[in-house]
Amino acid sequence: MRVHKLTLAALAVTASLSLTACQNDGGGTTGQSGPSAASTAASADSGAGASNGSGKGGGAQASDGAGSAGNGSAGKNSSAQGAADGTGQAAICRTDALQITAVDSTIDGDPDRSVTVTMKNHGGHNCTISGYAGVDLQLREGSLSAKRTGQKATSTVLRNGQSIAFGIHYPANDTGGSGVRVTGLRVTPPNETKTVTLKWPGAATLPVTDETTSRVTVGPVGSAGQGG
Numbered sequence: 001m002r003v004h005k006l007t008l009a010a011l012a013v014t015a016s017l018s019l020t021a022c023q024n025d026g027g028g029t030t031g032q033s034g035p036s037a038a039s040t041a042a043s044a045d046s047g048a049g050a051s052n053g054s055g056k057g058g059g060a061q062a063s064d065g066a067g068s069a070g071n072g073s074a075g076k077n078s079s080a081q082g083a084a085d086g087t088g089q090a091a092i093c094r095t096d097a098l099q100i101t102a103v104d105s106t107i108d109g110d111p112d113r114s115v116t117v118t119m120k121n122h123g124g125h126n127c128t129i130s131g132y133a134g135v136d137l138q139l140r141e142g143s144l145s146a147k148r149t150g151q152k153a154t155s156t157v158l159r160n161g162q163s164i165a166f167g168i169h170y171p172a173n174d175t176g177g178s179g180v181r182v183t184g185l186r187v188t189p190p191n192e193t194k195t196v197t198l199k200w201p202g203a204a205t206l207p208v209t210d211e212t213t214s215r216v217t218v219g220p221v222g223s224a225g226q227g228g
Helices: 008-017 019-023
Strands: 039-041 061-063 098-104 112-121 127-129 134-139 142-145 156-158 163-171 180-188 195-198
Touching: 098 180, 098 195, 112 180, 156 163
Parallel strands: none
Antiparallel strands: 039 098, 061 195, 098 112, 112 163, 127 156, 134 142, 134 180, 180 195
16 A cells, blocks of 8 residues: 655645635535444455345455555455465454454544544454554545554454454544545554555544644554454
């Protein structure tokens, strides 16, 4: 996943130049807009990975390019493909075997806003997942990689049909300005290079401040709870 480094000064200029156009976009973008519906990513375009009959998925675009650089990047790819990696251990969870969804999870009163990304194993066999996913917010001006929180990551054997989640946190745009519009979300599972693109379910814009890039953070897989 290719990352384009952003500077807040450039964003501020861009946001200023495009203010008039943005205000005519869908009735204005000043302040926060309501979250969009939960966005769902199926297995990649190749259709690999068995379905578990949940009926979810579809609409996501996947790519095999290198993971994003910096703190938001995914780890190196692995050659393990089957239910085990040759040592009797469950193989790593592949993008094709994960149903990935994102929903707004902001709690009223919280100083920052949040999105929860859930990954459900529907590959037909158990797999192992650990670490941080690569997360990039797509902007009109480029992309912004979420920084890792530094929280300790643990390894989990994800049973077929089981889900695990992590959180993305970002600042609210309460500056009164139009801000920087978020147009999408790209997620690369840990130890993978294949990326899925989702609709962004959070607030429509980020504030244009010097702190914005450092306040977009991602926690390790499992940090937002998990379900069966």
